[in-house]
Amino acid sequence: MLDTKPITVDNVVEMHHICKSFGTVQALSDVHFELRRGEILSLLGENGSGKTTLMNILSGIYFPDAGEIYVNGNLVTIRQPKDAFDLKIGMVHQHFKLVDVFSAAENIVLGLPGGRTINRRALTRHVREIADQYGFEIDPDKKVYDMSVSEKQTVEIIKALYRGADILVLDEPTAVLTPQETDKLFDIMRAMKKDNKSIILITHKLNEVLAVSDRVTVLRKGEYIDTVLTKDATIQSLTDMMVGRSVSLEIDCPVPQNVEPILKVQSLTVLNQDGGKALDDVTFGVNGGEILGIAGISGSGQRELCEAIAGLYPVTGGSILYKNVVDGHEVDENVVGLNPNDIVKKGIALAFVPEDRLGMGLVPSLNMVDNIMLKHYRKKKGFLVDRRTSREIAERLVDELQIVTPDVFTPIRKLSGGNVQKVLVGREIDTHPRLLMVAYPVRGLDINSSYTIYNLLNEQKEKGVAVIFIGEDLDVLMEISDRLLVLSGGRVTGIVDPRCTSKQDIGLLMLGQSIDNEKGADAV
Amino acid sequence: MKTLMIIINWINAAVLAGTPLLLATNGEILTEKSGNLNLGVEGQMYMGAVTGLAAAWLTERWFGVGGIIPLIAAVVFAFLMGCISGLIYSVLTVTLRANQNVTGLTLAIFGTGFGQFFGEVLSNEAGGYVTVGAETKHVFGNINFGSLTEIPVIGTLFFRYNWLVYFAIIVAVILGWFLNKTRKGLSLRAVGESPATADSAGINVTRYKYIATTIGGGLCGLAGMYMSMVNQKGIWVTNCVSGYGWLAIALVIFSTWSPLRAIYSSIIFGGLSVMYMRVPIPGMPMAIYMMFPYIATILVLILTSIRQIKEHAQPASTGLNYYREER
Numbered sequence: 001m002l003d004t005k006p007i008t009v010d011n012v013v014e015m016h017h018i019c020k021s022f023g024t025v026q027a028l029s030d031v032h033f034e035l036r037r038g039e040i041l042s043l044l045g046e047n048g049s050g051k052t053t054l055m056n057i058l059s060g061i062y063f064p065d066a067g068e069i070y071v072n073g074n075l076v077t078i079r080q081p082k083d084a085f086d087l088k089i090g091m092v093h094q095h096f097k098l099v100d101v102f103s104a105a106e107n108i109v110l111g112l113p114g115g116r117t118i119n120r121r122a123l124t125r126h127v128r129e130i131a132d133q134y135g136f137e138i139d140p141d142k143k144v145y146d147m148s149v150s151e152k153q154t155v156e157i158i159k160a161l162y163r164g165a166d167i168l169v170l171d172e173p174t175a176v177l178t179p180q181e182t183d184k185l186f187d188i189m190r191a192m193k194k195d196n197k198s199i200i201l202i203t204h205k206l207n208e209v210l211a212v213s214d215r216v217t218v219l220r221k222g223e224y225i226d227t228v229l230t231k232d233a234t235i236q237s238l239t240d241m242m243v244g245r246s247v248s249l250e251i252d253c254p255v256p257q258n259v260e261p262i263l264k265v266q267s268l269t270v271l272n273q274d275g276g277k278a279l280d281d282v283t284f285g286v287n288g289g290e291i292l293g294i295a296g297i298s299g300s301g302q303r304e305l306c307e308a309i310a311g312l313y314p315v316t317g318g319s320i321l322y323k324n325v326v327d328g329h330e331v332d333e334n335v336v337g338l339n340p341n342d343i344v345k346k347g348i349a350l351a352f353v354p355e356d357r358l359g360m361g362l363v364p365s366l367n368m369v370d371n372i373m374l375k376h377y378r379k380k381k382g383f384l385v386d387r388r389t390s391r392e393i394a395e396r397l398v399d400e401l402q403i404v405t406p407d408v409f410t411p412i413r414k415l416s417g418g419n420v421q422k423v424l425v426g427r428e429i430d431t432h433p434r435l436l437m438v439a440y441p442v443r444g445l446d447i448n449s450s451y452t453i454y455n456l457l458n459e460q461k462e463k464g465v466a467v468i469f470i471g472e473d474l475d476v477l478m479e480i481s482d483r484l485l486v487l488s489g490g491r492v493t494g495i496v497d498p499r500c501t502s503k504q505d506i507g508l509l510m511l512g513q514s515i516d517n518e519k520g521a522d523a524v
Numbered sequence: 525m526k527t528l529m530i531i532i533n534w535i536n537a538a539v540l541a542g543t544p545l546l547l548a549t550n551g552e553i554l555t556e557k558s559g560n561l562n563l564g565v566e567g568q569m570y571m572g573a574v575t576g577l578a579a580a581w582l583t584e585r586w587f588g589v590g591g592i593i594p595l596i597a598a599v600v601f602a603f604l605m606g607c608i609s610g611l612i613y614s615v616l617t618v619t620l621r622a623n624q625n626v627t628g629l630t631l632a633i634f635g636t637g638f639g640q641f642f643g644e645v646l647s648n649e650a651g652g653y654v655t656v657g658a659e660t661k662h663v664f665g666n667i668n669f670g671s672l673t674e675i676p677v678i679g680t681l682f683f684r685y686n687w688l689v690y691f692a693i694i695v696a697v698i699l700g701w702f703l704n705k706t707r708k709g710l711s712l713r714a715v716g717e718s719p720a721t722a723d724s725a726g727i728n729v730t731r732y733k734y735i736a737t738t739i740g741g742g743l744c745g746l747a748g749m750y751m752s753m754v755n756q757k758g759i760w761v762t763n764c765v766s767g768y769g770w771l772a773i774a775l776v777i778f779s780t781w782s783p784l785r786a787i788y789s790s791i792i793f794g795g796l797s798v799m800y801m802r803v804p805i806p807g808m809p810m811a812i813y814m815m816f817p818y819i820a821t822i823l824v825l826i827l828t829s830i831r832q833i834k835e836h837a838q839p840a841s842t843g844l845n846y847y848r849e850e851r
Contacts, residue, residue, distance in 0.1 A: 022849075059724070061849075081725070091724070097725075098718070099714050099718050101713075101837075102710075102717075106710060110711065111727040112726075116707060116708075117705050118706075143834070159725075273832075
């Protein structure tokens with residue numbers, strides 16, 4: 001390969017023996033990293049493996065405790081972000097660093113030297129030039145708060161390029177994109193590579209690594225594992241390097257048994273804060289013994305849907321009917337207008353694992369016992385609370401779900417993300433729900449914890465519980481769901497059988513387009 | 525005709541009463557644009573009030589001059605004292621990352637005590653009653669525009685003010701231009717909205733916060749000097765600031781963080797605070813009059829929280845301290 005390049009292999013970035021700790025946590029120890037000119041390098045690792053920390057060091061957000069960084073062969077010290085882009089290193093963070101109330105152009109020009117006032121016309125022209133060169137679509141005068149996630153990402157990338165970045169770090173850029181948007185991003189990355197720019201792609205999605213990168217560097221638990229050529233790697237080999245041992249990547253999806261309808265949502269319409277429709281005429285049913293996946297670009301109404309069903313969001317129109325048994329008769333109970341407590345009082349067994357675990361799901365500064373008690377304290381009459389039952393539940397959950405915690409009296413916020421989620425899901429399942437709603441249950445979790453959660457959900461499904469699974473990773477959604485509902489802009493654009501629908505078609509539905517073939521629609 | 529005269533004279537009084545509010549409001553807008561919520565404006569005004577008066581009085585005493593030189597001394601030292609108070613706030617919240625609310629409230633209490641203590645010291649020094657000379661009082665009085673003042677209506681509306689009124693409006697216009705048109709203004713707003721974004725764009729967040737908060741404090745100091753030198757005519761009165769610092773904080777919200785809108789909102793508030801002298805309503809007790817600015821503040825807070833426009837909202841990071849390596 002080497003002789004095909006006009007110049008011999010030259011490393012634009014080399015990092016040697018990088019160490020960084022946060023308090024007692026060793027985030028990186030003795031990490032080695034190199035990046036060649038004009039390549040796309042994937043930096044692969046699980047959550048907490050230190051990939052973002054390493055790149056934050058390169059871009060001047062963190063300062064390393066030890067180690068050397070060479071850029072274009074020169075030893076450099078990067079103390080602050082400015083030093084990084086003086087070295088032509090630009091980073092697009094996972095959580096965008098954009099000012100919401102500024103326009104795209106203002107964000108792009110922010111912090112750059114120049115005349116006292118800003119020549120907006122010249123700025124707009126220059127932004128458009130960059131956009132045309134690499135195939136971006138951008139409106140320089142649009143305010144960031146009006147933008148979709150993919151538009152924000154475009155602004156971030158152009159911001160780096162405007163500053164003349166030759167080395168571009170993209171931190172999990174595809175996490176929030178549809179498959180179509182991802183393909184477009186990859187095309188842009190290839191165009192930049194042709195322009196002899198070097199790109200570092202931080203990701204944990206293996207198919208993307210294989211699709212776009214030239215080489216892969218793998219980190220695990222803050223340590224450098226290896227760098228391999230992408231063409232020599234497979235999904236299984238990369239996973240084994242990433243996790244450190246062989247893992248099975250199959251997500252079980254047992255065939256649904258004893259399917260019976262539990263929840264019917266009819267023409268549900270809710271408004272967002274600005275008076276627009278967050279959900280528009282949403283109709284679907286959920287059956288016991290199956291997992292209904294909900295896919296969509298983030299902000300398509302997933303949160304509102306969950307919260308409306310859970311009695312947390314005001315409903316403007318339509319009905320939410322639970323199958324309930326009152327005095328031995330089956331009735332459809334409409335819960336629109338009821339608050340969560342009313343719903344519990346009706347005898348409806350509903351459990352909800354919200355997206356915002358430490359905001360809405362659990363109280364971070366309370367311990368496990370108290371957090372579990374929040375669900376139980378009403379059951380017993382009397383002035384004093386009953387802590388013993390909750391404590392027993394807590395201890396049982398720790399055993400069953402292998403929750404890593406010093407004891408059940410440790411504040412939840414001191415637990416790692418995976419363990420927090422196990423506490424939350426465990427608590428909700430312990431209430432023996434007939435309907436279980438989980439929103440982004442594996443976000444931020446490592447592979448092992450994710451699989452624990454998948455297994456728990458499948459277990460519930462086999463018990464006859466109706467599970468609503470809102471996810472962002474389409475691959476996971478397609479594997480675990482029995483049916484997949486796609487939301488786009490608050491409307492249901494399709495309810496499909498994920499086993500006989502292609503990922504591309506689901507992507508189109510997510511973008512609000514209908515699919516031509518009828519095969520998927522039969523699953524409704 | 526009589527009603528018209530009452531209204532015109534009321535507006536004139538409103539502008540005079542609104543000027544310290546305008547200065548302090550602009551000081552606080554500048555501070556909040558850097559993401560610092562400084563609740564200590566009342567204290568900063570007291571510090572400026574006593575320092576300005578002391579500087580003018582001591583200059584007269586030591587150098588035996590009146591008029592313009594004590595005026596310059598009052599302005600410079602009141603501004604510097606305001607800067608120092610802003611600097612104290614910055615050291616505590618930016619460098620030591622102390623809680624902004626607590627620091628601001630502490631500064632309000634400290635500054636009030638500082639002003640009242642040194643006001644008493646000054647009074648004792650002067651033999652029980654401190655007052656500047658007639659010449660100095662005169663330069664803080666209305667500017668002589670000659671015949672312009674005599675034009676009906678317009679004369680009263682535009683030409684019967686002291687120089688600080690025009691100065692405060694110029695400051696507001698400059699600040700508005702700075703924030704919205706200049707590169708540094710853009711950077712400052714970015715610091716207040718999202719310090720992490722500003723930081724990763726290579727803006728020195730700490731420096732912007734320090735400079736904005738310090739100059740903002742200086743403007744509050746000038747506002748305080750206005751209270752002692754103009755409103756009280758160079759005499760130390762223990763309660764001279766009398767809650768104007770708190771009104772200024774509310775006015776920042778009323779003006780939706782815009783220095784230009786602060787001009788009219790401070791005139792409205794000034795008008796409310798002098799209503800009892802200008803628009804007497806028979807039978808209305810004084811105490812009710814004194815409540816008007818505060819009732820207006822509450823109404824404004826309710827109205828602005830109903831009307832949510834993103835550009836008119838508080839800078840997003842206001843009240844939060846920034847630490848780059850936070851996880």
